[in-house]
Amino acid sequence: MIPVRVLVTGGAGFLGVHLCRRLHATGRFVYCLDDLSNSRRDRLGDLHARERFVFLEQDVREPITVEVDEIYNLACPASPVHYQREPVRTLRTNGEGALRVLELGQRVGARVLQASTSEVYGDPEVHPQPESYRGSVSCTGPRACYDEGKRAAEALFSDYARRHDVEVRIARIFNTYGPGMAFNDGRVVSNFVLQALRGEPLTLYGDGTQTRSFCYVDDLIDGLVALMTHPREREPVNLGNPTEATMRELADLVRGLTGSVSRIVAAPLPVDDPTRRRPDIRRAEELLDWRPRVSLEEGLRRTMDDFRARLTGGEAS
Ligand code: UDP
Numbered sequence: 001m002i003p004v005r006v007l008v009t010g011g012a013g014f015l016g017v018h019l020c021r022r023l024h025a026t027g028r029f030v031y032c033l034d035d036l037s038n039s040r041r042d043r044l045g046d047l048h049a050r051e052r053f054v055f056l057e058q059d060v061r062e063p064i065t066v067e068v069d070e071i072y073n074l075a076c077p078a079s080p081v082h083y084q085r086e087p088v089r090t091l092r093t094n095g096e097g098a099l100r101v102l103e104l105g106q107r108v109g110a111r112v113l114q115a116s117t118s119e120v121y122g123d124p125e126v127h128p129q130p131e132s133y134r135g136s137v138s139c140t141g142p143r144a145c146y147d148e149g150k151r152a153a154e155a156l157f158s159d160y161a162r163r164h165d166v167e168v169r170i171a172r173i174f175n176t177y178g179p180g181m182a183f184n185d186g187r188v189v190s191n192f193v194l195q196a197l198r199g200e201p202l203t204l205y206g207d208g209t210q211t212r213s214f215c216y217v218d219d220l221i222d223g224l225v226a227l228m229t230h231p232r233e234r235e236p237v238n239l240g241n242p243t244e245a246t247m248r249e250l251a252d253l254v255r256g257l258t259g260s261v262s263r264i265v266a267a268p269l270p271v272d273d274p275t276r277r278r279p280d281i282r283r284a285e286e287l288l289d290w291r292p293r294v295s296l297e298e299g300l301r302r303t304m305d306d307f308r309a310r311l312t313g314g315e316a317s
Contacts, residue, residue, distance in 0.1 A: 003029040003052060005067065007110075009060045009101060010074035012039040014181050015115070015173075015217065015224075019072060020044065022221050024053055031066050035059040038077045043180070060097035064104050070228055073101045073153075074115045080143065080270060081186030087145035094149025095156070102160040105167070113169040113228045114157045116236060118277055119147045120172060128244075128278040131172065131236045141272040154236065161234045169227050174240025174279045178217030178299060179306030184317045189214060192251055193300070193307050196260035206269030208248030211276040215241035216299035219292035226288040233287055240279035241292040257300055 006023050010016045011032030016039075024030045024047060032044065033056040047053045058064070060075035076093045077083045083090045098114065105112035121129045122137030137147045160166040177189035185191075195202045223239040245253070251264050284290045294302075 003027055004069050005029045005031070007031045007033060007064070007066055007068045007071045007104075008074060009033045009072070009097065010076060010115075011055075012036060012041065012043050013074060013078075014185070015176065015220070016074045017043050017180055018178070018217050018221050019074070019224060020047060020053070022225065024050065028052070030054070031056060031068060033058055033060065033064065033075070038082055039182070060093060060100055062100070064100055066104075067108050068110050071101050071105055071110050071112045072115065072224065072228065073098065073112060076146070076149070078117070078146075079186045080146075083146045084142050087142070090145040091149045094146070094153050098153035098156045102156060102164075102166055102168075106160065106164050111167040111169065111228065112157070113171060113224065114153055115224075116154055116170050116172045117146075117150050118172055118174040118238070118240065118279065119143065120151050120154065121277070122147060123272065123274040124277065127276055128242065128280040129238070130280040131238055131283055138272050142270075143272050158234075168234050169230065170234070170236040171224055171227050172236050172238045172279075173220065174215055174238065174277065175212045176215045176217055176220045176240070178303055180217070181303070182317070183307075183310075183315065188212070188247060188250065189300070189303065192254040193258070193304055196254050196258040196262050197304065197307055197311060199260065199262055201263045201265040202251045202255065203267045204247055204251055204264050205267050206247075206273065207266075208251065209246050210269075210273060211244045211246050211278065212250075213241050213244045213278040214250075214296055214299070215239070215292055216294035216302075219294055223284060223288065223290045226290050230288060237284050237287065238279040238281050239284055239290075240281065241296070242278055242281055243296055244276070244278040245296065253297065254300060257297065258304055
């Protein structure tokens with residue numbers, strides 16, 4: 001049987017590596033595209049040596065020529081620290097990258113899934129956030145390059161579906177964590193876990209009452225594949241874990257699980273940091289029969305085991 005051919009842009013990033021592994025393990029031919037601006041080639045490990053796996057070192061904004069059946073568009077840094085480093089590039093990656101993958105999808109007849117984000121809801125006034133909520137986004141703040149870039153990409157995907165008959169899927173991904181996160185990712189779970197394991201103070205931004213809802217990576221990948229496989233749904237679908245925690249609760253949980261004696265130190269709250277965030281996942285449950293299975297505690301344990309092993313192995317960043 002001829003394998004389904006899949007392109008994953010941003011395939012060497014945190015989610016990308018997990019997705020490439022899953023797709024490859026389930027028999028697909030995987031083209032992984034990444035410019036390595038925010039990742040490393042060796043994160044794909046043994047995949048490089050496998051059949052049915054091709055790595056393309058290229059920027060998603062350059063023309064893409066592969067013949068594929070499905071495209072997952074993950075190319076863009078997702079951590080605030082990283083996407084704010086080169087904001088103009090972030091906006092361009094989101095807009096021009098979306099165009100490139102949609103043009104390719106149109107040319108080769110591939111279905112295209114956009115990795116959108118809970119950031120399209122900004123600092124939400126509606127809680128939890130359903131897909132029908134239009135968001136409260138600053139279009140001039142430091143997060144705008146990412147938020148507005150992702151919103152523009154959703155607009156492009158919707159227009160290509162309406163006007164150019166491209167089969168699109170849009171996943172709004174909420175905070176996701178797990179093994180394989182880069183040590184220098186800059187996001188809260190990787191920061192806290194690394195700090196706790198190293199016995200360093202945990203950096204709690206603001207007063208720690210802001211909330212997030214964390215999804216374990218394997219659950220998220222299940223959701224992405226289920227959405228891609230859905231026969232027709234082209235409206236956005238939230239994917240995330242609805243269990244909500246304050247950042248102070250998260251810090252306490254990480255300290256408890258690691259048995260760390262690290263202190264918690266206050267650090268400034270970033271500008272436009274959303275106050276609370278939790279997905280309403282009823283659409284995903286109904287459409288995809290999907291819901292997260294791994295609890296925060298269990299997911300954090302697995303993440304800690306991975307970080308501990310990598311630290312012991314001498315990984316520095
Ligand atoms: N945060 C924190 N300490 C850190 C990193 C992040 O308290 O070392 C907070 C941050 O202010 C935000 C939340 O944790 O309220 C999640 O931040 P992250 O950068 O992980 O992702 P975001 O959801 O903001 O994109």
